[in-house]
Amino acid sequence: MKSDTPVADQQEHVGEKMAVVAAGGIPWRIHKGRLEVLVIHRPRYDDWSWPKGKLDAVETVPECGIREVYEEIGLKATLGIPLQPIHYRVSAGLKIVHYWAIQVDGQRLLPDGKEVDSVLWCSPSKAASLLSNPSDVVPLEELVAAHERNELETWPLIIVRHAKAKPRASWTKAEGDRTLAATGVRQAQAVKRLLMVWMPERIVTSPWQRCVSTIAPYAKATDAKVKLVEALTERKHERSPKKTAAVVEGLFDRPKPVALCTHRPALPTVLKQLAAHMPQQMSLSLPTNDPYLTPGETIVCHVSVAKPTKILAVEQYKPYED
Incomplete structure (x- = not known):
């Protein structure tokens, strides 16, 4: 019954x-x-x-x-x-x-x-x-x-904003060396658990410490390959947003699960590039206001296998913080 x-x-x-x-x-x-x-x-x-x-x-x-x-x-x-x-x-x-x-x-x-x-x-x-x-x-x-519609088989393309870092105003060393705050360290563990849902095989990330530390727990727990890309840093994005956009575009070249980790100032460029691969109505669901994503938050794009470079669905999640 x-x-x-x-x-x-x-x-x-x-x-x-x-x-x-x-x-x-x-x-x-x-x-x-x-x-x-x-x-x-x-x-x-x-x-x-x-x-x-x-x-x-x-x-x-x-x-x-x-x-x-x-x-x-x-x-x-x-x-x-x-x-x-x-x-x-x-x-x-x-x-x-x-x-x-x-x-x-x-x-x-x-x-x-x-x-x-x-x-x-x-x-x-x-x-x-x-x-x-x-x-x-x-x-x-x-x-x-x-x-x-031949749109059932997909692979995930995941965007991650790095976890919470120590305050910029109180940091006296090089900006690229700024580390995660205690909250950010916990968020990085939560990001790991969330990424396990889609198991990206490769990670493309800004080489700045706060991004590397965000994806490190997942990378250590899996066989994911990590690639450091300068164009995803705040400084390089400010100088050449087109190069940042090119990194995003390059993710579509290999239909394999992938995650990209970058900084808040680069997110508008990243999201604009993703929007070019989805129907206009779907693109309206992407964040449009600063800060776009909270620390550690992710956007999951499901990319078609049969229709290369076409995004079929978008999800957005905040990792659970212990």
């Missing part, structure tokens, strides 16, 4: 406070030339659903999504394009579930046996007929539409 009452109209709760926040994903693959998605069976509710779970107090929504997918079905993956969140009533009040498309490439899945006792790869139409909560069809329809 299902315990959750679905809400048919996803728009009727705009502005209402969420009592429960959850996140998860729709795993997908191309099998024998056809799109398949993975549904899970939960013995506690005897229902069919997508892998998902509630937000922990010490994580961001994307971190929750990737953690829950791993805990429930043993899938180590990264998040693809964001899908439309769904809302429905539970005993505590209104619940929101954030979903992402998650590409699965030949990995063996291991249901935890407790929360999930069975998984099934099937066609989207079969999944729609199995899903116990009608609201779960909403993100599925969006995933299928993206597949039909």
